[in-house]
Amino acid sequence: xxxxxxxxxxxxxxxxxxxxxxxxxxxxxxxxxxxxxxxxxxxxxxxxxxxxxxxxxxxxxxxxxxxxxxxxxxxxxxxxxxxxxxxxxxxxxxxxxxxxxxxxxxxxxxxxxxxxxxxxxxxxxxxxxxxxxxxxxxxxxxxxxxxxxxxxxxxxxxxxxxxxxxxxxxxxxxxxxxxxxxxxxxxxxxxxxxxxxxxxxxxxxxxxxxxxxxxxxxxxxxxxxxxxxxxxxxxxxxxxxxxxxxxxxxxxxxxxxxxxxxxxxxxxxxxxxxxxxxxxxxxxxxxxxxxxxxxxxxxxxxxxxxxxxxxxxxxxxxxxxxxxxxxxxxxxxxxxxxxxxxxxxx
Numbered sequence: 001x002x003x004x005x006x007x008x009x010x011x012x013x014x015x016x017x018x019x020x021x022x023x024x025x026x027x028x029x030x031x032x033x034x035x036x037x038x039x040x041x042x043x044x045x046x047x048x049x050x051x052x053x054x055x056x057x058x059x060x061x062x063x064x065x066x067x068x069x070x071x072x073x074x075x076x077x078x079x080x081x082x083x084x085x086x087x088x089x090x091x092x093x094x095x096x097x098x099x100x101x102x103x104x105x106x107x108x109x110x111x112x113x114x115x116x117x118x119x120x121x122x123x124x125x126x127x128x129x130x131x132x133x134x135x136x137x138x139x140x141x142x143x144x145x146x147x148x149x150x151x152x153x154x155x156x157x158x159x160x161x162x163x164x165x166x167x168x169x170x171x172x173x174x175x176x177x178x179x180x181x182x183x184x185x186x187x188x189x190x191x192x193x194x195x196x197x198x199x200x201x202x203x204x205x206x207x208x209x210x211x212x213x214x215x216x217x218x219x220x221x222x223x224x225x226x227x228x229x230x231x232x233x234x235x236x237x238x239x240x241x242x243x244x245x246x247x248x249x250x251x252x253x254x255x256x257x258x259x260x261x262x263x264x265x266x267x268x269x270x271x272x273x274x275x276x277x278x279x280x281x282x283x284x285x286x287x288x289x290x291x292x293x294x295x296x297x298x299x300x301x302x303x304x305x306x307x308x309x310x311x312x313x314x315x316x317x318x319x320x321x322x323x324x325x326x327x328x329x330x331x332x333x334x335x336x337x338x339x340x341x342x343x344x345x346x
Contacts, residue, residue, distance in 0.1 A: 275312055
């Protein structure tokens with residue numbers, strides 16, 4: 001199914017429940033035809049909640065002085081990696097704020113150790129870094145880089161992502177293109193329902209998924225954090241026509257449309273979906289186009305401090321409990337846990 005940008009917009013505006021279910025069914029069929037029934041588990045390691053940025057929606061922004069900060073040690077990270085191997089995960093994802101106290105050389109050494117000692121794929125999600133650093137990590141063996149562009153609307157992006165002090169503004173869409181040229185599988189994505197995000201701009205975002213031919217697509221609902229400029233206001237700025245609702249249902253719709261425009265991509269059913277629907281959020285994501293889950297391997301004493309949004313799901317479970325919980329949910333929708341790194345099929 002080829003969807004034009006105007007087709008995507010019509011689907012975003014659709015109100016007929018029967019037609020919306022048809023969209024979900026089509027996305028699930030396309031998922032089956034292109035990536036199969038395996039659900040790949042990516043072990044998430046939140047290596048630092050220190051961030052130099054002042055993003056107006058994010059709980060780990062530099063201006064949140066109520067948050068206790070941490071940075072994992074090399075041994076902490078490698079212990080998480082070994083748990084990923086023990087549990088049978090095929091990938092680890094090292095994620096963090098834009099923490100320039102972490103050197104590129106230090107990250108590269110950890111990547112080389114992981115690749116030398118384990119069969120795991122390595123995904124990085126460390127924000128906007130220089131081309132030299134990104135190349136260094138690729139040469140060390142990193143397989144994938146996730147950099148969500150959040151919105152292709154330049155005005156909205158500047159509003160929610162003020163430039164870092166003393167650093168050049170990065171065009172994230174162009175950065176993703178360069179990341180591919182460095183040899184990475186590339187991942188982008190958006191939040192659904194950011195204040196002043198319109199359905200028209202979201203339709204354009206989804207069209208960009210296809211333009212970039214993304215290998216990974218992260219999609220989650222905007223969840224306000226009270227210690228941020230956006231979250232502290234009940235009505236942040238003047239309302240806009242065509243505002244995207246930050247609802248569970250709209251998020252599923254974007255997941256389904258992402259599957260249709262990028263049939264082979266790896267698309268997670270996110271922790272944010274589980275946070276707003278703890279009972280069934282992950283399962284419904286899997287039934288509407290998703291094929292990846294990212295269980296959290298961060299040590300429990302730090303997991304709750306990586307608070308991009310409040311009340312994150314599953315912060316108190318042990319790694320073994322988390323795995324058992326996820327595996328049961330995967331089986332409940334007739335799917336199975338995949339093995340190996342789960343690279344994009346081409």
